[in-house]
Structures are given as C-alpha cells and as structure tokens.
Amino acid sequence: MSNPAHFSPAEARKLIREKNWVKPTSGVANGYIQANLAVLPKELAFDFLLFCQRNPKPCPIIDVIEPGDVAPQVAAPSANVKTDIPKYRVYKKGEFVEETTDVTEIWDENMVGFLIGCSFTFEEALLKNEVPIRHIEENCNVPMYITNIPCVKAGIFEGPMVVSMRPMTEKQAIRAVQLTSRFPSVHGAPVHIGNPEVIGIKDIHNPDFGDSVTIKEREVPVFWACGVTPQAVAMHVKPEIMITHAPGHMFITDLKNEQFAIL
Amino acid sequence: MSNPAHFSPAEARKLIREKNWVKPTSGVANGYIQANLAVLPKELAFDFLLFCQRNPKPCPIIDVIEPGDVAPQVAAPSANVKTDIPKYRVYKKGEFVEETTDVTEIWDENMVGFLIGCSFTFEEALLKNEVPIRHIEENCNVPMYITNIPCVKAGIFEGPMVVSMRPMTEKQAIRAVQLTSRFPSVHGAPVHIGNPEVIGIKDIHNPDFGDSVTIKEREVPVFWACGVTPQAVAMHVKPEIMITHAPGHMFITDLKNEQFAIL
Numbered sequence: 028m029s030n031p032a033h034f035s036p037a038e039a040r041k042l043i044r045e046k047n048w049v050k051p052t053s054g055v056a057n058g059y060i061q062a063n064l065a066v067l068p069k070e071l072a073f074d075f076l077l078f079c080q081r082n083p084k085p086c087p088i089i090d091v092i093e094p095g096d097v098a099p100q101v102a103a104p105s106a107n108v109k110t111d112i113p114k115y116r117v118y119k120k121g122e123f124v125e126e127t128t129d130v131t132e133i134w135d136e137n138m139v140g141f142l143i144g145c146s147f148t149f150e151e152a153l154l155k156n157e158v159p160i161r162h163i164e165e166n167c168n169v170p171m172y173i174t175n176i177p178c179v180k181a182g183i184f185e186g187p188m189v190v191s192m193r194p195m196t197e198k199q200a201i202r203a204v205q206l207t208s209r210f211p212s213v214h215g216a217p218v219h220i221g222n223p224e225v226i227g228i229k230d231i232h233n234p235d236f237g238d239s240v241t242i243k244e245r246e247v248p249v250f251w252a253c254g255v256t257p258q259a260v261a262m263h264v265k266p267e268i269m270i271t272h273a274p275g276h277m278f279i280t281d282l283k284n285e286q287f288a289i290l
Numbered sequence: 291m292s293n294p295a296h297f298s299p300a301e302a303r304k305l306i307r308e309k310n311w312v313k314p315t316s317g318v319a320n321g322y323i324q325a326n327l328a329v330l331p332k333e334l335a336f337d338f339l340l341f342c343q344r345n346p347k348p349c350p351i352i353d354v355i356e357p358g359d360v361a362p363q364v365a366a367p368s369a370n371v372k373t374d375i376p377k378y379r380v381y382k383k384g385e386f387v388e389e390t391t392d393v394t395e396i397w398d399e400n401m402v403g404f405l406i407g408c409s410f411t412f413e414e415a416l417l418k419n420e421v422p423i424r425h426i427e428e429n430c431n432v433p434m435y436i437t438n439i440p441c442v443k444a445g446i447f448e449g450p451m452v453v454s455m456r457p458m459t460e461k462q463a464i465r466a467v468q469l470t471s472r473f474p475s476v477h478g479a480p481v482h483i484g485n486p487e488v489i490g491i492k493d494i495h496n497p498d499f500g501d502s503v504t505i506k507e508r509e510v511p512v513f514w515a516c517g518v519t520p521q522a523v524a525m526h527v528k529p530e531i532m533i534t535h536a537p538g539h540m541f542i543t544d545l546k547n548e549q550f551a552i553l
Contacts, residue, residue, distance in 0.1 A: 073336040077354050080343065081364060091340050093445060101344060101442055179364055182356060211474055211552050289474050289552070
C-alpha cells in the first residue's frame with residue numbers, strides 16, 4: 028500500500044467503503060479537509076444549522092447532506108457518507124447504542140447530515156510554521172475541556188463551549204493567532220490564551236475529554252473552540268436518533284485546507 | 291433633531307417604530323451593521339439557511355428571527371423587527387403586493403426572518419482608507435448586475451449571483467481586496483476585478499438594478515457579491531408569502547461593523 032498521506036480523497040474513501048481501512052484517518056490524504064459528522068432527524072435540522080451559524084468557532088459547517096442525499100454536494104459529491112467513514116457511533120435518545128462501519132440501514136430520508144470542521148486543518152498550518160503540537164509529539168489525543176463560555180442559543184440547542192488546548196511559548200502563541208485567523212471557517216483564532224481559570228477550567232491536567240499533555244516551563248496554554256461542542260449540545264436534547272463519526276475516524280472531503288483560508 | 295449619524299441603534303429604531311423616520315437608513319447610526327431582511331414561511335427556512343451557508347459571499351447571515359420571536363436575539367434583542375424597519379415590501383407567490391411601514395398583522399408564527407449583511411459595512415472601511423465610492427460621490431444607487439456565476443444550490447433554492455460594482459484605480463483595488471478581506475461575513479473580498487464580460491456582464495453602463503456610475507480613465511470595475519442575490523433567489527421559487535425591507539430601508543442592529551472584522 029502506498030503512503031496514506033498521498034492518497035487522493037476518493038482513493039481514501041474507496042478503501043474505507045470497502046472496509047480496507049477501519050482505523051483513524053489522521054495522516055490520510057494530507058492537505059484535504061477532514062470533517063466531524065452529526066446526523067439528526069429533519070425536524071431538528073433548522074435549529075441545529077442555526078446553532079452552528081451562530082457559533083461558527085466551535086461549529087464550523089463544512090457542508091450538509093440534504094434529506095434523501097448520500098453525498099455532501101459541495102464537499103464530496105462522489106462520496107457515500109453512509110459508508111465512507113471508518114467507524115460510526117449510533118445514539119438513541121442520547122444513549123450510546125452501537126459502533127458500526129456502515130449506517131446505510133439506519134440513515135433514512137428523514138435525517139440530515141452535518142459535516143463540521145475539525146482542528147486537523149489548522150494544525151497543518153501550525154506544523155508548517157514549526158509551532159509545536161504537543162499531543163502529536165506525545166502521540167496521544169488533544170486535551171479538551173468544558174468551559175464556562177456559553178454558546179449562543181438557537182431553538183432548543185444550547186450549552187457550554189468545549190475547547191481544545193495546545194501549549195506553546197508566548198511568541199509561538201502570537202504566530203498561532205495569525206496562522207489560525209486565516210481559517211475562520213475551521214475554528215479560526217484561539218478563544219483564550221493563558222489562565223485556564225478565567226474560562227472555568229479548574230485543573231488543566233485533568234481534561235474532560237482526550238488526554239493530558241505536558242506544559243513545559245515558559246509555555247502558556249492556548250485554547251481553541253472545539254468541534255466536540257456541537258455533538259455535546261445535540262446529545263443534550265436526547266434526539267430520537269443521532270449518528271456521529273467515532274472519535275478520530277473522520278470524513279475525508281475533496282476540499283483542500285488552503286481553500287478555506289481567507290487570506 | 292441631533293445628527294442621525296450619532297443616533298444609537300436603539301434610538302434610531304425607536305424613531306422608526308414611531309413612524310418618525312420613514313426614509314432610507316443610509317448615514318444613520320454610523321458604525322453599526324445594517325441588514326437586509328427576508329421573511330419566509332417556516333417550511334422553506336432550512337433550505338434557505340443552507341443556501342446562505344453555502345453562499346456566504348452573496349448571502350452573509352447576520353442573524354435569524356426564530357419562529358414566534360419579534361427580535362433577532364443576537365443582533366438586536368430589544369428590537370421589534372415587525373415595526374423597526376422604515377419600509378417593508380410584501381410579496382405573495384413572487385408578486386409584489388404592497389409597501390408598508392408595519393408588518394405586525396402579516397408576520398405570523400409560521401415565518402422565519404433572515405437578516406443578511408449589506409455592503410454599508412465594508413464601504414465604511416473603504417471610505418476610511420480613501421478608496422472612492424462612486425455611487426456615493428454621484429449621489430445615486432450602487433450599480434448591480436446579474437452574472438453568469440452560479441450560486442451553490444441548496445434544496446429548492448438556486449440561481450445566479452448578483453454583484454455590485456465600484457470603479458477605482460488598480461492600486462486602490464489592491465487596497466480594497468485587503469480591506470474587505472477583513473470582513474468575510476459581510477460579503478468579504480471582491481469576486482471579480484476587471485473585464486465584466488468574464489462574469490457575463492455585457493454592458494457595464496446598463497446595470498440590472500441600481501444606477502450606472504462614471505468609470506474614469508485608468509479605473510477598473512471591482513465587483514462584490516451583493517445581498518440582492520438571496521432575495522432574487524427566494525423570489526424565484528414564488529413562496530406563498532415573503533416580506534422584505536424596501537431598498538435602502540434597512541434594519542439597524544446593535545452590532546458594530548468592527549465586531550465583524552476577523553483581523
């Protein structure tokens with residue numbers, strides 16, 4: 028098998044569809060946007076889309092799979108989003124039901140799929156600029172925290188913002204603000220730099236999701252809005268059914284990261 | 291009456307609500323975002339919001355008035371959007387029915403209001419940087435053109451992008467790209483600079499909407515996506531009922547232009 032980093036998005040999705048790739052997608056089809064998935068019943072779709080519209084930092088919409096469609100028409104028109112993610116999770120009334128590699132049987136015409144940007148996009152920009160990404164260095168998951176920053180309510184959806192954290196020097200933090208400001212539609216600039224208590228985080232070494240990472244001397248924690256937020260908010264209303272990707276098992280789009288840079 | 295430019299948004303909306311200001315809002319409450327209005331039946335709301343999401347340059351959503359609400363909860367929570375616009379237009383099945391100063395009797399709980407960004411926001415940035423705005427100099431409406439650039443379809447909504455045009459020198463055009471790139475959520479950077487035929491405009495002196503303006507020697511036309519696009523696209527599907535603002539008679543929000551700058 029050739030280097031997964033050089034797969035085209037279509038090649039990667041084909042492997043996944045044929046169950047020849049049933050593992051996380053980090054490092055696959057480098058340079059292309061990978062997205063979180065949240066599938067909800069149609070009657071919740073307007074409120075959820077409005078929630079994302081009002082909270083673009085934690086909930087950057089990449090594309091939407093319209094009722095009856097199998098593909099996101101802009102992000103990957105040749106895909107089948109019911110089979111092209113290596114691992115899905117199914118929830119009923121907010122309770123985890125199963126993990127599966129194919130949701131064709133479950134996903135019906137009354138559901139709408141939302142593809143939501145993930146931090147892989149801006150991490151590429153950070154790496155290119157030699158800003159360290161500690162959880163990659165330490166080969167673990169990014170630490171994530173529930174904050175005291177409220178999202179803007181929309182319809183029945185509301186809740187606190189979840190953030191991810193990357194430690195770096197203050198000089199690197201300034202560069203990181205510049206780099207990620209170029210990508211307002213995939214989380215954009217940080218939401219906070221420095222003292223975690225200000226945003227309601229009591230113990231930086233005890234994240235709510237993911238793993239704790241080393242913060243070296245003279246480093247400050249830098250916080251970005253995290254794509255876990257919309258899933259958490261949606262789960263909170265206990266929808267009849269909800270389908271998501273399994274953590275790290277993302278949908279690979281045909282869109283290049285650089286297309287999402289506004290500068 | 292004090293200088294309208296210095297009105298607070300709440301003061302301006304009160305005057306309008308009490309019918310003491312029944313004229314265009316250009317130059318009122320300077321520095322605050324003014325918005326286009328499009329009110330549609332609830333059953334079209336998801337498709338329309340998705341259309342705007344997919345076409346952020348012509349259709350930048352500022353806020354949404356949810357079914358049953360009278361105010362946009364983020365943009366102006368103390369407003370009454372059924373009375374706070376100086377002049378509305380009502381359409382039934384795509385046909386103009388009436389112009390009115392109050393839509394309280396018409397707007398019911400089955401409708402959703404969309405506030406869409408207008409070019410006033412980035413024109414302020416251009417003026418501050420001494421980039422000329424010819425239609426202001428010539429005291430007429432901005433020239434607008436239907437292009438051959440297709441919007442991205444969403445549900446039943448589709449159609450060509452409408453653009454507005456401002457002529458300037460090539461040097462000013464470069465500055466204008468920089469200035470308007472700061473505002474991706476109110477039309478953002480231009481969609482085209484130079485030869486109008488490339489985007490399907492046959493006669494630059496014969497705009498589809500608004501007025502023709504002088505293009506001086508050594509000036510090039512610079513085109514921005516225009517907020518007329520979503521209204522034109524919505525009208526095209528002939529909704530049972532649709533309410534809009536009358537041209538130039540905008541909704542004044544509590545949000546400052548600068549809040550919408552990403553840099």
